[in-house]
Amino acid sequence: MKRREFLKTGAAVLATRLGAGVAQPKTPPPDPAAMVPTYLRCESSVDPLGIDSTLPRLSWILKPVRPGDRSLKQSAYRILAASSPAGLKAEKGDLWDTGRILSSQSIQIPYGGKQLVSKQSVWWKVKIWDQAGRASSWSSPASWSMGLLQQADWTGQWIGVNGGEEMPEEFQGAGWISDGATEPRALWFRQWFDIASENPSSDALLTALGSGTIAVFVNGTKVNSTSDKLPPSYIAQDVSASMRPGRNVIAVKVEPGSTFTAFLGGITLDLADGQIMHIQTNEEWRVSATEEANWEKPEFDEASWKRSTARGGLSIADFLKAGERTRLPARMLRREFRLAGSPAKATAYIAGLGYYELYINGSKAGDDVLAPALSDYDKRVFYRTHDVTEDRKSTRLNSSH
Numbered sequence: 001m002k003r004r005e006f007l008k009t010g011a012a013v014l015a016t017r018l019g020a021g022v023a024q025p026k027t028p029p030p031d032p033a034a035m036v037p038t039y040l041r042c043e044s045s046v047d048p049l050g051i052d053s054t055l056p057r058l059s060w061i062l063k064p065v066r067p068g069d070r071s072l073k074q075s076a077y078r079i080l081a082a083s084s085p086a087g088l089k090a091e092k093g094d095l096w097d098t099g100r101i102l103s104s105q106s107i108q109i110p111y112g113g114k115q116l117v118s119k120q121s122v123w124w125k126v127k128i129w130d131q132a133g134r135a136s137s138w139s140s141p142a143s144w145s146m147g148l149l150q151q152a153d154w155t156g157q158w159i160g161v162n163g164g165e166e167m168p169e170e171f172q173g174a175g176w177i178s179d180g181a182t183e184p185r186a187l188w189f190r191q192w193f194d195i196a197s198e199n200p201s202s203d204a205l206l207t208a209l210g211s212g213t214i215a216v217f218v219n220g221t222k223v224n225s226t227s228d229k230l231p232p233s234y235i236a237q238d239v240s241a242s243m244r245p246g247r248n249v250i251a252v253k254v255e256p257g258s259t260f261t262a263f264l265g266g267i268t269l270d271l272a273d274g275q276i277m278h279i280q281t282n283e284e285w286r287v288s289a290t291e292e293a294n295w296e297k298p299e300f301d302e303a304s305w306k307r308s309t310a311r312g313g314l315s316i317a318d319f320l321k322a323g324e325r326t327r328l329p330a331r332m333l334r335r336e337f338r339l340a341g342s343p344a345k346a347t348a349y350i351a352g353l354g355y356y357e358l359y360i361n362g363s364k365a366g367d368d369v370l371a372p373a374l375s376d377y378d379k380r381v382f383y384r385t386h387d388v389t390e391d392r393k394s395t396r397l398n399s400s401h
Contacts, residue, residue, distance in 0.1 A: 040142035050147035050385025184256030208265035211257030351383035
């Protein structure tokens with residue numbers, strides 16, 4: 001082989017070998033979706049605690065990648081739900097993996113995975129495909145926890161503090177009054193009082209309890225009960241609008257009870273100077289066993305009526321069942337305990353017949369006020385769930401109240 005031919009052949013081999021090492025052009029990655037899912041919610045709440053529904057509904061909001069884009073639409077979604085944050089990060093939906101679902105729905109999607117149990121925590125995320133079939137990245141993770149789903153899950157006992165039942169605050173200082181007769185019959189009562197014009201009333205609460213059905217008038221205006229849950233023998237009502245400077249009159253008709261007729265109550269007024277005025281039933285009230293024309297009117301003259309007679313031996317509980325009073329004194333409950341170590345998680349479930357506030361080691365649990373929501377306690381009692389992990393300290397005395 002001649003030298004020229006050798007060089008030409010060697011150059012060709014070298015070029016071939018060099019060409020084998022040149023990077024080949026790669027297929028570009030697909031364009032991401034024009035939207036990303038954000039603001040993940042479970043039962044319309046962000047990371048809620050204590051969900052009671054075994055099929056909670058999931059929702060999210062679609063955010064454009066490029067603000068100002070129009071005509072965007074979700075064409076499909078995929079939800080992953082896992083029993084741990086690590087499992088969710090590894091894209092292991094051990095509780096639920098929907099796969100790619102062709103749907104534009106992004107609100108109120110019922111959970112459809114493994115059956116959930118009381119106190120269980122769930123972590124989840126979602127990705128979507130846009131109108132062009134392009135997939136988004138996964139959303140930020142979200143979570144929810146299950147509440148106490150079975151009656152048997154409530155292992156605590158109802159607790160409280162005895163006291164306040166026999167004479168609620170609004171009846172303190174008042175006395176039962178009658179006309180002294182032993183047989184039951186309808187009675188009419190009247191009492192007047194003055195409010196100084198220079199020291200008017202800002203608030204006035206009327207509370208009245210009779211042995212039978214009662215009708216109450218303040219300055220000639222009938223006072224109606226605002227609750228059909230209370231018996232007709234009991235009225236508790238704000239009568240601030242009926243108060244006026246000068247003379248004011250309370251007039252009450254009491255239907256007979258089974259064996260006698262009696263009445264208890266009055267009006268509590270907050271005066272402008274900060275003082276409290278109590279107009280309560282006592283022997284100064286006037287009573288009649290006969291109904292007279294315009295007896296309830298402020299201008300009626302009750303001078304011919306006799307003074308009332310104190311009626312002893314009666315109890316509030318004889319006429320009101322538990323829960324039928326306007327309010328009872330607040331109960332302060334406290335428990336101290338020690339922990340052997342730092343707990344991985346601490347959750348408090350609180351149900352109360354009335355509003356409550358929970359404190360752990362001096363810190364208020366949650367930022368709720370007026371919780372839980374009011375309900376008909378004979379049918380339903382609401383409860384709240386609190387994550388109090390950060391409020392628990394190991395190897396020290398803890399307190400809750």
